[in-house]
Amino acid sequence: METTELLEILNGIFRKVLKRDNIALTEDTTAHDVDGWDSLTNMVLISEIENKFGVRFTFREIVKLKNVGDLCHAIMNKTK
């Protein structure tokens, strides 16, 4: 899977969960840059992503994710 393709899917999930239409993720995007992406919504997002890609992260993996790029790498590693 290509990163751009992956970002497109993630964008959809983020828009749906955070109920905002103006989200455009890049690899450098962090929780800081996205309205509504905070500690309260983070786990809901992760759970949606896990369901979508059929993967499962451990707690420590989740905590270590610093930006969307990390998230993409983690998904790609798991789905390989």
Added chain:
Amino acid sequence: MSFISLEFVLLFLLCFILYHLVSDKGRKYVLIAASGVFIGYFNPIFLVTALVVSLFTYGVAILVEQAREKKRDFRLIYWGSISCLVLCWIGFRYANRLTGDSGFIFPLGMSFYTFQAIGYLTEVYWEEEKAERNLIDFLLYMLLFMKFLSGPIERSADLLPQVRRLSPASYSMMTYGMRLIVIGLVKKLVLADHIAPYIDGVFSSMHTVSGVQLLMACLLYPIELYADFSGYTDMAIGTGMLFGLKLSPNFAHPFAAQTTAEFWRRWHISLSSWVRDYIFFPLSSVTRRWGQWGVAASLMVTFVALGIWHGAGWTFAVYGFIQGLVIVWELRTEKIRNKVRKRIGKRLFATLSVIRTYLIFAVSLVFFKAQSVSDAFYFLRSISFQTHASWKEINIGMSDHICIVAGSALLLILLYDYFMSKGDLHLRFEKQSALIRWTVYYLIVFAVFAYGKFGTENFIYLQF
């Protein structure tokens, strides 16, 4: 030994001078000795409990690391020791509560250093942090006198590296620290201590005072608590800076928060971020399959725990429960709020949200302050605009002098907070000419001297 006492000033001066006179290695011993005196001065037993908890944590962290290296099961050690710490802490809490006034005292600062210990052990367990092998460094992390009584609850990743290569502060760091101490004094002496006796008075005689007095006390208590606790924190951080240590911030203009969730990112940050990292994240990770409900359940548990951290008893549990409930409710109603925001405009919506958040916090603090849950309910039920005799009751007994002094102090503090949130006021202030700086210094110091209320030395968060 309170921060505002002759004993502390003497201890501080002695420690500060020695710190700069001894060799690089000696500095740690100066600080550890000062911390020992500081804690032991209250009661030698407090020093013993603090040392026992520190040594226990120090040892367990090394055991966990060794067990991992030898591929043995370290989870049992970790969970066993965490249970030990928590049980010990809860034990002291309840012993204190059950025996009442009969002489058993809850060791000062225990809630704060126990949480530091748990945080540190968890970091080691998660392999985020190496177990500290240098006992002196670790003791400094646990016992540093400026943060011992009421925090900030420091993270090992922040404080341990600073302690390891302890070095004196630069000149500008020292002046920054001194300014923070003075600001803390203004908050504590010119605002909190002036209004505290009257708010206490209303709470202690809530069955006889009028509805409007209850209303005023309820509205003013968040201000008192903020001035008291953030005043303490400023002094703690300022004192730390004089020794070249950067402690964690605890407050970030909390009354500007538009939602309760945001409020808790600005209020008692070192505690709220602690429960977020060590309770909320793991819980919400486990419950993430349940979606929104998992988040809600984790939130409730987290905030009830945050409430109970303040003390045994239902009042604190209810206090935390309210916070959790409001945040869950905010999550569920985000769509509606966005609609309202579009309808009435950003500015008005922001103002109303700030007021709403403040009022919710004020109401929840009634549980925090009251002696029992039934008292708190009585208090809230009895709030009204009714007076016994005249509208003058609205000042809850404060003289005009106190109203003016405390009111001006509040205004100044809020302005200070506002400008601090727009960029570091101190750095801008340093660029002013010496004449302006010294005039401001003299005015503030003189105001504290002339208008501060001396004699009550206790801080509210000392009891937790």
Added chain:
Amino acid sequence: MEKIPETITGANIRKRSAFSRIVRKSVLFAIPFWALIALYIYDDPFMVLRKYDLYDSDVMLNEHHVGWQIYRNHCDSVHFNSFILGNSCTMAFRCAEWEKYLDSGDRAIRLFGNGESMKAISLKLRALDNEGAEIKNVLMILDRTSLSRFSLLNGYGNILPAAISGESPFAVQMEFIQAFAMPDFLFPYLKYRITGSVEPGMKRMNPYGRIRDSRNNDSFNPRDKMIEQEGEAYWENRKKEFPERDGTVVVEEPAIFHNQRMVLDDIMEVLHRHNTSVRVIISPDYNQKELHPDDREILQGIFGKENVYDFSGINEFTEDYHNYYESGHYRPLLGNKLLERIYKHQ
């Protein structure tokens, strides 16, 4: 010095200099404060730092402190066993006059406070008790305000000496230093120090010279002299200080509730132990407002019916305005009459 470039050893030198720089600046910054503190210690404007034989000052002093010090100055030579307690209206009762009605050899002293609280009276009795004093006679001069005050008053004029209140001496001294630092006192005081004279309108200054007896704290009211000089014109010229009374009976709200009772019981406990002969006087109020009958009954219940004398309301004593300095205080002329009335009763 701070401009030394960072060389290999520079880091250390710079740090050391930061310390000496901050010390230098702090000392410099504190000079005005040290100067003020030095002036305060040298002048001791409130006469609380050192002991004095005479408590006369151009500054208004703390009456609790002065009374207590006068007691301590003389208690070894004069074995005081009779105490006039209460608010400023105690000024109408001269110790020598009271002693006439007591056993020969009984010696009296006035330990009062402005707007005295019952709590302060209670603590003073406790302090005397702890000192080992004999408390044979007590004359309490009260009004509704004093009766209602079950907690101590604040401020430098009202704070009790640490020896009486049991507070930390440091906190008590802080209160005085703070009063000194208050701009509305400090600046007039500095002016007074330069010119050497007390101007009218200077806050908390005393333009009248001696206002108390150095042995028993009897009051010397400067208005006595004015009355002597002006005669009847004294009252004619001061109509503002003597508002018209319309002769209708006004009963005040009750003042004594649970908290006040507890303090009164405390007072009685000490008096009971000393087997004290106590007289409680409710002052004849110029405005002729009457103490609530419930309050009177409570007082009688505690101190004994025969020991409580309520002169408030409309009566022969409050009718004649010649008895008053102004509406708040009455003259020894009237005090003497009250003493006579009380002790004739027996």
